[in-house]
Amino acid sequence: MKIGIIGAGNIGGNLTRRLTALGHDVSVANSRGPETLAELAGETGATAVRADEAARGAEVVVVTVPVKAVPNLPSGLLDGAAENVAVIDTGNYYPRERDGRIAGIEDEGIAESRWTERQIGHPVIKAFNGTFAQDILDRHLPAGDPDRQAVPVSGDDEAAKRVVRALIDELGFDTVDNGGMDDSWRQQPGTPVYGLRADAEGVRKALAEASPERPEGFRG
Numbered sequence: 562m563k564i565g566i567i568g569a570g571n572i573g574g575n576l577t578r579r580l581t582a583l584g585h586d587v588s589v590a591n592s593r594g595p596e597t598l599a600e601l602a603g604e605t606g607a608t609a610v611r612a613d614e615a616a617r618g619a620e621v622v623v624v625t626v627p628v629k630a631v632p633n634l635p636s637g638l639l640d641g642a643a644e645n646v647a648v649i650d651t652g653n654y655y656p657r658e659r660d661g662r663i664a665g666i667e668d669e670g671i672a673e674s675r676w677t678e679r680q681i682g683h684p685v686i687k688a689f690n691g692t693f694a695q696d697i698l699d700r701h702l703p704a705g706d707p708d709r710q711a712v713p714v715s716g717d718d719e720a721a722k723r724v725v726r727a728l729i730d731e732l733g734f735d736t737v738d739n740g741g742m743d744d745s746w747r748q749q750p751g752t753p754v755y756g757l758r759a760d761a762e763g764v765r766k767a768l769a770e771a772s773p774e775r776p777e778g779f780r781g
């Protein structure tokens with residue numbers, strides 16, 4: 562599958578490593594330019610590109626940058642992507658440590674990934690936002706393994722969600738459907754499922770226990 566990854570840090574780097582190991586054709590971008598990604602490209606066989614090139618021809622695009630950087634992404638980010646491209650958003654809003662206060666999220670009370678959808682002008686599937694980056698490399702297991710971890714997945718585009726869930730299964734994790742984007746707050750930072758290493762049953766239970774109130778530590 563042709564996959565574009567925008568952001569080459571902890572999560573983007575490890576997704577590049579695993580997806581190339583699985584045989585996918587990965588293009589990866591950061592903010593500083595492809596010349597700064599020579600090491601990752603050499604290690605993995607991924608193609609280092611500019612952010613405005615990463616989605617070209619891609620069936621899946623992963624946006625994995627700090628939330629405060631989302632408005633700085635190039636306009637037309639998804640131009641040239643495959644029709645019906647599935648866009649994964651791994652982002653988390655950390656107003657105090659990293660992102661600063663984002664009024665759209667806090668004042669309108671919209672889910673973090675809904676805000677990102679509006680910034681990039683395309684629906685997203687929220688996934689991997691509560692997964693430790695290192696787990697992507699270290700904790701993948703075959704389907705059916707009793708120790709396999711599960712990842713919650715939210716989004717309104719059911720077809721894209723199916724594509725993303727199949728890809729996550731290939732990456733070695735079960736998925737739990739957390740509903741549409743309006744329910745995606747259940748997997749945001751500070752919720753019971755966030756950072757939880759559990760199987761599908763444990764993830765389902767944690768999602769059900771979430772409170773819609775934004776935790777104090779995650780308010781700007």
Ligand SMILES: NC(=O)c1ccc[n+]([C@@H]2O[C@H](COP(=O)([O-])OP(=O)(O)OC[C@H]3O[C@@H](n4cnc5c(N)ncnc54)[C@H](OP(=O)(O)O)[C@@H]3O)[C@@H](O)[C@H]2O)c1
Nearest residue numbers: 568569570571572591592593625626630651652653690694
């Ligand atoms: N770390 C984790 O374990 C973890 C787990 C789950 C979810 N998340 C979330 O996933 C997102 C990414 O996290 P991370 O830890 O991978 O971040 P990170 O290590 O800080 O890496 C961020 C990446 O985004 C790139 N970037 C920033 N602005 C950009 C722009 N305008 N255009 C293109 N690329 C841009 C950076 O490129 P440059 O270096 O060139 O600036 C860098 O490659 C965050 O929202 C985070 O909260 C993280």
